[in-house]
Amino acid sequence: xxxxxxxxxxxxEASPAVVFDVVSNxxxxxxxxxDEAEFSSTPxxxxxxxxxxxxxxxxxxxxxxxxxxxxRLFSFRWTHAEGTVAAANNSFLVTFELEPEGEGTLLRLxxxxxxxxxxxxxxxxxxxxxxxxxxxxxxxxLPVYAAGVGTRS
Amino acid sequence: xSTVVDDDLWSAVGDPTRRRMLDLLLxxxxxxxxxxxxxxxxxxxxxxxxxxxxxxxxxxHGSAAGREKQxxxxxxxxxxxxxxxxxxxxxxxxxxxRIKRIAETIQRQSTPPPPPRRxxxxxxx
Numbered sequence: 001x002x003x004x005x006x007x008x009x010x011x012x013e014a015s016p017a018v019v020f021d022v023v024s025n026x027x028x029x030x031x032x033x034x035d036e037a038e039f040s041s042t043p044x045x046x047x048x049x050x051x052x053x054x055x056x057x058x059x060x061x062x063x064x065x066x067x068x069x070x071x072r073l074f075s076f077r078w079t080h081a082e083g084t085v086a087a088a089n090n091s092f093l094v095t096f097e098l099e100p101e102g103e104g105t106l107l108r109l110x111x112x113x114x115x116x117x118x119x120x121x122x123x124x125x126x127x128x129x130x131x132x133x134x135x136x137x138x139x140x141x142l143p144v145y146a147a148g149v150g151t152r153s
Numbered sequence: 154x155s156t157v158v159d160d161d162l163w164s165a166v167g168d169p170t171r172r173r174m175l176d177l178l179l180x181x182x183x184x185x186x187x188x189x190x191x192x193x194x195x196x197x198x199x200x201x202x203x204x205x206x207x208x209x210x211x212x213x214h215g216s217a218a219g220r221e222k223q224x225x226x227x228x229x230x231x232x233x234x235x236x237x238x239x240x241x242x243x244x245x246x247x248x249x250x251r252i253k254r255i256a257e258t259i260q261r262q263s264t265p266p267p268p269p270r271r272x273x274x275x276x277x278x
Contacts, residue, residue, distance in 0.1 A: 006242050012253045014260035022256045032251035107252065109245060 006111040013104040016071040023096045023107070024065075024074040034061075039076075041068045049078065062086070072098055077113075088113065162234045165210045170195055171203050178213065178226045185221040 012019050022028040026037035029049070036058060039047025043065050050058040064086040066075040075095040077086035084090060092113040099106045166172060170193065177192055178184050186204060190197040204224055207213040211230045215222035 006245055008242075008245055008249055010249045010253055012256045014256035018259050018263070019252070019256045022252050022259070028255060031255055032248050105256075107249070109249060111241065111245065 006109070008109045010107050010109075011101060011104055012107050016098045016100055016105045019098055019105045019107055020071045020074060023098075024068060036060075037063070039063050039065060041065050041074075043067060048082075062091075064091075066093065067095075074098075162210050162212075162230075165206050165212055166231075166234045168203070168206075170199070171207055174200065174203055174207070175212065175226055175231065178224060183223045183225045185223055187221060 014022075022032070024041055026039055029037045034049035035052040036050035037047075039045070039049070045065065047063045047065070048060045049063045050060045053059050060082075061078050062080050062082055062084075063076060063078045064080070066077055066086070068074050073096065075093065077091040077093050080086045080091035092111055094109070094111045097108040097110075099108075166175070173193060174184075174189055177189055181188075186197050186201040189204075190200040193200065204213060204215070204222075208215060208224075211227055212234070213224045213226055215224045217223075
């Protein structure tokens with residue numbers, strides 16, 4: 001969170017080949033995330049994922065595969081504007097890294113780009129170390145606000 | 154399930170100086186460009202610019218009091234910013250649980266587990 005990065009790891013009792021297919025094949029991706037997924041695993045090819053909004057139809061987000069190394073790595077950028085090329089300053093980068101662990105797979109997820117959008121990330125690096133207390137100060141206050149914040153998701 | 158962080162809001166709280174300013178405004182109750190710059194390693198002018206950014210996304214509100222504007226944090230808006238980030242993490246937790254369930258189901262269907270044997274390593278693809 002401090003660097004505008006989400007990081008998670010999870011152990012999956014399935015081989016890296018199976019896990020890779022689940023995180024990268026649009027047929028499977030639809031089962032764990034969007035309602036529609038249209039993308040090829042060719043890096044750079046434009047694609048999109050759709051979220052069913054009921055009466056308002058499908059909300060589409062642009063989706064571009066960055067890297068696909070079978071059984072080891074799958075990464076993509078999403079949320080850039082339609083017609084633009086996905087880059088560090090206009091989209092979020094999601095990376096799945098897969099490692100064999102016992103009979104299964106250790107799956108590591110990172111999502112970055114929250115901070116890079118719209119401001120100088122060199123400044124983040126320089127000031128990050130001395131100002132990390134910022135989030136710590138107000139993050140714990142969240143539950144107090146949550147009730148009044150509404151139902152936006 | 155789409156959880157997209159509001160770009161402007163996140164850019165505003167993403168800057169460490171602006172986060173420090175929010176911290177100071179929260180702990181002091183209110184502040185001016187002058188009082189904030191006295192507590193930060195940046196000029197009053199830089200603080201004033203940051204206040205404009207924070208004001209534009211509704212994170213602070215200024216009121217004219219004496220010679221300088223007094224700024225306060227809009228706690229509801231700050232809560233919204235923090236909530237959006239918390240949502241991103243929670244959304245990924247849920248997605249990863251589904252990935253795990255799907256992959257493990259496929260694995261079980263394709264390879265029935267061998268009976269466990271002590272002291273023997275099974276070669277597997």
